[in-house]
Amino acid sequence: MIIMSLSVLPMSKAAAQRGGPQTDQATAEWEGQSFIARSWHGVTMALARQLVGAGCPDQPWEAHNAEGQRLLFGSSLHRLAQMTIGGDRFGRYQERPDFLSGVSQDGEEPAGQG
Secondary structure, eight states, X not given: OEEEEEEEOOOOHXXXXXXOOOOEEEEEEETTEEEEEEESSOHHHHHHHHHHHXXXXXXXXXXXXXXXXXXXXXXXXXXXXXXXXXXXXXXXXXXXXXXXXXXXXXXXXXXXXX
């Protein structure tokens, strides 16, 4: 079973002033390797895509907060990796160019936006 740890990153002063979204962070370990994802929406899905991309086999997963409370769970990591959030609904994940997503591959805001 993959255990994900979820947290909310502190918002930059500029982002807070413009009412920008908070950035969520998810971390997990698999086969001694650490994985980290940052996203405004669907951070567990982004982390699942990283794990699957690294060759992690399909298995159950859970996401916990800093206090260890289980917040989310599922029976298939690979199915989670195929999902995304668009507007107010879930759908299939499709790669988007960085210039459309507003977030670089490492989860940081592009220069001049933070």
